[in-house]
Amino acid sequence: MKHTLSVLVENKPGVLTRVAGLFARRGFNIESLVVGQSENPNMSRMTITIDAAEHPIDQVTKQLHKLINVVKIRDLDPESMVARELALVRLSAEDATKRAEAMQLAELFKAQVVDVDRKSLVLEITTTPDQLASFTKLLQPLGIVELVRTGTVAIGRGRG
Amino acid sequence: MSPQQRISGAHAIIQALKDEGCDVIFGFPGGVVIPFYDALFDSDLRHVLVRHEQGAAHAAEGYARATGKVGVCVATSGPGATNLVTGIADAYLDSIPMVAITGQVKADLIGTDAFQEADTTGITLPIVKHSYLVTEPHELPQIIHEAFHIASTGRPGPVLIDIPVTAALAEFAYEKATTLDLPGYRPTMRGHTKQLRAAAKALTESLRPVLYVGGGVISSGAAEEVFELATRLQIPVTTTLMAMGAFPETHPLSLGMLGMHGTAYANWAVHESDLLIAVGTRFDDRVTGKLSAFAPHATKIHIDIDPAEIGKNVEPRIPVVGDAKLVLRGILTELEDLELQPGLTADWLERVEKWRAAHPLKYDAKGGEIAPQYVVEQIREVTGGDCIITTDVGQHQMWACQYFKYTEPRQFISSGGLGTMGFGLPAAIGAQIGCPERQVIDIAGDGGFQMTMQELGTAMAYEVPIVVAILNNRFLGMVRQWQELFWKGRYSYTDIAVQPDFAKIAEAYGAFGATVTAKDEVADTLRAAIKDPRPAVIDFVVRREESVYPMVPSGATITEMIGGAPSKRGKS
Numbered sequence: 037m038k039h040t041l042s043v044l045v046e047n048k049p050g051v052l053t054r055v056a057g058l059f060a061r062r063g064f065n066i067e068s069l070v071v072g073q074s075e076n077p078n079m080s081r082m083t084i085t086i087d088a089a090e091h092p093i094d095q096v097t098k099q100l101h102k103l104i105n106v107v108k109i110r111d112l113d114p115e116s117m118v119a120r121e122l123a124l125v126r127l128s129a130e131d132a133t134k135r136a137e138a139m140q141l142a143e144l145f146k147a148q149v150v151d152v153d154r155k156s157l158v159l160e161i162t163t164t165p166d167q168l169a170s171f172t173k174l175l176q177p178l179g180i181v182e183l184v185r186t187g188t189v190a191i192g193r194g195r196g
Numbered sequence: 197m198s199p200q201q202r203i204s205g206a207h208a209i210i211q212a213l214k215d216e217g218c219d220v221i222f223g224f225p226g227g228v229v230i231p232f233y234d235a236l237f238d239s240d241l242r243h244v245l246v247r248h249e250q251g252a253a254h255a256a257e258g259y260a261r262a263t264g265k266v267g268v269c270v271a272t273s274g275p276g277a278t279n280l281v282t283g284i285a286d287a288y289l290d291s292i293p294m295v296a297i298t299g300q301v302k303a304d305l306i307g308t309d310a311f312q313e314a315d316t317t318g319i320t321l322p323i324v325k326h327s328y329l330v331t332e333p334h335e336l337p338q339i340i341h342e343a344f345h346i347a348s349t350g351r352p353g354p355v356l357i358d359i360p361v362t363a364a365l366a367e368f369a370y371e372k373a374t375t376l377d378l379p380g381y382r383p384t385m386r387g388h389t390k391q392l393r394a395a396a397k398a399l400t401e402s403l404r405p406v407l408y409v410g411g412g413v414i415s416s417g418a419a420e421e422v423f424e425l426a427t428r429l430q431i432p433v434t435t436t437l438m439a440m441g442a443f444p445e446t447h448p449l450s451l452g453m454l455g456m457h458g459t460a461y462a463n464w465a466v467h468e469s470d471l472l473i474a475v476g477t478r479f480d481d482r483v484t485g486k487l488s489a490f491a492p493h494a495t496k497i498h499i500d501i502d503p504a505e506i507g508k509n510v511e512p513r514i515p516v517v518g519d520a521k522l523v524l525r526g527i528l529t530e531l532e533d534l535e536l537q538p539g540l541t542a543d544w545l546e547r548v549e550k551w552r553a554a555h556p557l558k559y560d561a562k563g564g565e566i567a568p569q570y571v572v573e574q575i576r577e578v579t580g581g582d583c584i585i586t587t588d589v590g591q592h593q594m595w596a597c598q599y600f601k602y603t604e605p606r607q608f609i610s611s612g613g614l615g616t617m618g619f620g621l622p623a624a625i626g627a628q629i630g631c632p633e634r635q636v637i638d639i640a641g642d643g644g645f646q647m648t649m650q651e652l653g654t655a656m657a658y659e660v661p662i663v664v665a666i667l668n669n670r671f672l673g674m675v676r677q678w679q680e681l682f683w684k685g686r687y688s689y690t691d692i693a694v695q696p697d698f699a700k701i702a703e704a705y706g707a708f709g710a711t712v713t714a715k716d717e718v719a720d721t722l723r724a725a726i727k728d729p730r731p732a733v734i735d736f737v738v739r740r741e742e743s744v745y746p747m748v749p750s751g752a753t754i755t756e757m758i759g760g761a762p763s764k765r766g767k768s
Contacts, residue, residue, distance in 0.1 A: 046380060049329065050317060057321055098504035104326040104346060107380040 038067070039093050040119060040190045043082040043100065044074060044108040051105045055082065058103065064088065064096055068121075068187030079107065083189045085165075112190050119190040122162045124150070125172070128179035129157045138178050145171045156181060205333045206235035206364040209297065212340035214241055215372050218268055220259065220629055221297075222252040226272020227312055228299035228361040244629060244658055247650040249276050251622040253283020254648070257292050258626025261609045262584055262634075264417070266293040266347050267626065273299045274312030277358075278319065282616055284354045285323040289613025290438060291411060293352040295343050296320075300360040303331065316358045325353030333366035341373035350383030351502040352415055383501060387518035387526050394514045395473075395497045396530035400537070402471035402495075404544045405431045408454065408483075411438030411612070412476015412500060412520045414605045419443065421524035422475065428531070430541045432548050434462040436477055437593075438612045441602030451548070452557075455483040457594040460555035460746050463754040465548050469494045476500060476520040479509040480613070481751070489753035499523045557598050559742070566715050568592060568667040568738040572599040575637055575665060578722045583635040584609060584627050588620040588644025591673035594744040596639045618647030624662045625655055635663070635726060642668040642735075643692060652705045655731035663725045664733045666698055669740045677743045681758070702733035711735045 045051045052071060059066050067085040074081040088096070097109050112119075125147075129135045135157065142149060147161035161171060165188050172183065203211070209232060213221065220242040225233045236243055246252045249271040256267030267287075271280050277298040287294040301310040317327045326346050328339045336359070343355040387395075399405065407426055413419060419442045426433045426449050433443040434451040443450055451462035466472060472494040477483070479498075484490040487509060498505075498512035499520055506515045516523050559569040572595050575585075585600060586609040587593040593610055602608050609627055611619040624638035645666050655662055670693040679687050702709030708728040712721050718736065725732035745759030 049331070050321075050327075053318070054321065061322055092507075095504065095508060101380075102325075102502070102504055104378060104381045 037088055039086050039088050040112040040114070040117065040188065041082075041084040041086070041097070042110040042112055042190060042192070043084060043106060045080050045082060046105040046107060047073070047078050047080050048105050051080070051103075054103050054105065055084075055100065058099055059084075059086065059096065062096055062099055063091060068185075070187040070189050083187070085188050110192065112192055116193040117190045118193060119165055119188050120162055121165055121168050121188045122160070122186045123168055123172070124184045125159045125161070125175060125180055126156050126182040127159065127175065128155065128181055130155055131179075134178045138175065141171070141174055147171070201370060202367045203370050204231065204235065204364065205336055205359070205366050205368070206231040208333075208336045208368070208370050209340065209359070209364070210235055210239050210241050211370055212337045212373070213268065215337070216266070216340065216344040218266065220244060221268040221270055222246055222255040222259070222626065223270030224249050224252055224272070224276060226276045226299065228301060229270065229272045229276075229364070231361060231364040232270070232299065244625075244654065246622065247653045248648065249279030250282050250618065251625075251648055251651045251654060253280045253294075253296065254286070254616075254619050254622035255626035255629070255651075255654075256294055256296075257283060257287050258586060258609055258623030259630040260287075260292050260294055260626075261623070262606055262627035263630040264415075264606065265630070266295055266344055268295045268297065270297045271299070272312065273301055273316070274314045276312075277314055277316040281320060281323070282614075284320055284356065286611050286614040286616045286619065287354040288323045288325070290611065291352050291415060292354070293347040294354040295340075295347050296354055296356045298356065298358050299364070300329070300358045303360040303362045306360065317356065320356050323354070324356045327356040327358065329358045330360065330363045333363040334368040336363065337371060338373040342376060342378060345376055346378070346381065350381070351412075384503070384517045385501075385519045385522055387499070387516040387523040389526075391514060391516040392523065392526040392530050395499075395516060396527050396534055398471055398495060398497060398514060399429055399473070399527070399531065400534050403540060404469045405429070405471040405473065405541060406451075406465050406469040406494075407431050407433040407443075408436075408466065408472055408474045408477060409433060409439045409442050410436045410475065410477025413439050413442045416476065416501070416520040417605070418476070418521035418524055419605045421521055421528065424528060425524055428528075429536070430545060431473070432465055432545065434458065434466065436480070436483055436612070437597055437610060439477070440597055440608035441604050441606070444603040445601040446603055453597045456485065456748050456750070457598065457744050457746065459557060459598070460757060461548060461551040463746075463748065463757060464551045466491050466494075467754050468547075471495050471497070473497045474499065474512070475524065478505045484509070485748045486751055486753045555746075563739075564715070565739040566712070566718060566736055568669065568736070568742055569595050569599045570715065571665060571667055571718055571736045571738065572596055572639065574718045574722060575639070576600045578719050578726070579635055579637070583607075583637050584631060586610065586620045586624040586627060586636065586638045588641050589615045589617050590641045590644065591669075591677065591742070591744050592639055592641045592667040595667070617641070617644035620644060621648050621664060622651045622654070624664070625651060625658075625660050628660045628662050629658070638662060638664045640664055640666045641673060642666055642670060642695060642698075643672045645698070646695070649701065652702065652707055652731060652733070656705050656707060659729070660731055661729055662731050663722070664731075665722070666733065666735050667738050668698070668735050669738050669742065670695065671740060673742075674744070676741070680741070680743065681747075682749070698733055698735040702731075706730065708732035709735075711737065713737045
């Protein structure tokens with residue numbers, strides 16, 4: 037089962053290595069890990085997406101808590117969180133039919149064209165992980181040259 | 197020291213160590229720690245120069261395990277730091293408070309493969325409770341203050357501080373650190389009242405309870421509470437290797453050690469119990485054997501300060517997160533409000549006594565050769581049980597657990613989780629320096645002794661009057677035993693009969709040395725070694741192919757116990 041952890045950490049050197057290393061040592065596969073400054077300049081917030089099919093999630097959250105620089109962990113409830121991911125997709129644009137189809141899809145998914153030349157175009161999309169999956173799947177036959185994803189960031193809904 | 201005074205980082209380290217109450221450090225110099233050693237030259241902080249950095253780490257552990265205080269070791273960058281690694285890992289596995297200080301190359305050379313550069317914080321990442329790479333020299337006092345706090349509180353463990361030589365040379369105004377800012381570190385000390393109440397209630401209802409006590413009881417100083425709980429409710433007590441002496445083994449309620457080489461009666465009692473109270477322990481595989489068959493009829497109460505231990509191996513009915521001493525005190529208080537039924541466990545204790553009588557620890561004392569177990573018994577006899585024992589790892593370690601009756605916490609010092617050969621001698625030196633008034637005896641194997649025997653030089657230099665009792669079977673005995681039992685007797689590379697004359701090695705160092713081959717010389721030689729003011733090594737030439745029994749094979753259930761397994765359980 038997929039879990040989205042929101043982890044508040046002290047902004048100290050080595051903290052990313054400590055967190056990432058822990059997942060590896062305890063046998064968890066990280067699907068994505070995003071880290072950036074939080075509302076407090078001394079703290080960073082990580083959004084970690086993991087597949088906890090083989091191990092119970094509470095063992096990893098307890099182990100994470102043992103890291104001195106980890107301040108707070110939330111296992112976000114998929115029903116009450118907002119999750120977003122940004123992706124940049126470079127498509128081959130030499131075939132006019134495919135290009136038109138790509139533009140249509142972009143419009144449908146509210147993606148922006150951020151770069152274009154004779155051979156290729158780059159789309160930017162910010163959406164939910166599910167939507168992104170469908171978007172890239174639909175673009176696939178149109179010739180994805182390069183795909184760059186930020187990984188998921190997520191926040192709890194309401195005040196939860 | 198006035199806050200305005202500017203001092204070097206090296207002097208600041210020493211001042212900060214003293215501010216933390218540190219009175220001795222164990223170390224070995226090298227290139228990038230010369231500024232630190234130069235500052236040490238005029239300092240009143242005691243430094244013990246070892247002969248190999250691994251010795252520094254184990255000596256710091258021995259000191260910490262014997263005194264309960266934080267052990268400190270120091271090494272230079274690169275190989276100095278990597279030589280500490282085994283000792284740091286050992287402290288991590290056994291939750292021993294340690295601060296390891298390593299030198300690092302100049303800050304601007306980090307990452308260039310400079311001479312004696314190693315990524316020490318990277319290498320030690322999985323085996324430390326926390327670590328620092330000092331980038332701002334003026335933060336040294338604060339970092340050392342935090343390191344001591346983290347190492348010694350909650351579930352104790354090693355903290356590493358890697359200090360580039362540039363930080364040791366930098367000058368700044370020293371300010372004593374007095375506050376902590378660790379928002380992510382707040383160990384839970386007191387158990388949840390609801391859980392304490394549930395535990396107390398279960399205790400009053402149990403007909404067949406067993407207390408299963410681990411190293412957490414030693415580190416939290418909860419031996420008194422264990423004793424009170426056990427004697428008040430008449431509960432038999434078994435301890436892990438990490439907790440020998442947490443409950444006096446001379447007491448009728450003591451079952452000795454449990455697990456792979458535990459007593460048959462401890463293992464049977466756990467197996468048949470209806471309530472298992474696990475305190476400061478982690479259901480290690482050497483204790484449980486096959487997990488699914490461990491204490492199958494018991495409701496489990498698991499008390500531990502580390503929430504990650506609860507549910508890791510065994511899902512307890514009543515989990516209690518907190519410090520063992522405070523939690524047990526809380527349970528004892530809750531018990532005051534409950535009605536106790538006197539004699540509730542009387543039938544159970546009678547049954548346990550039957551197991552004890554039917555399957556005592558025993559060995560073959562006949563014949564001219566010295567039985568290794570006999571040496572352990574004689575050490576107890578000669579010292580009256582009043583000494584600190586350290587060990588290496590292997591058969592002798594198990595015999596030291598089985599045949600010496602420990603009566604107080606911190607009396608038995610051994611490498612439990614990591615199982616580090618070569619631990620015993622340097623740990624004995626550290627323990628002796630921490631407890632100068634005690635007699636310290638290292639019960640060693642001939643294999644392990646050869647891994648760190650250069651520390652005899654340290655013992656000589658500081659006139660540390662330890663006694664090393666080598667149980668010498670000319671084998672890597674525990675592996676040999678496994679080969680005998682499970683590998684068709686194919687003794688692949690475990691015969692180490694080619695070895696030096698250990699007594700002569702001791703004499704070459706100027707220490708007391710003796711070789712004992714006759715049973716009737718065991719006690720007298722021990723007495724002579726203890727009486728001699730010098731460090732001593734006694735080479736006890738023991739029966740070669742003696743095995744440790746009973747034994748629950750790895751991953752097996754206790755019904756498969758070899759030597760001491762009564763197949764008639766139940767109503768026996």
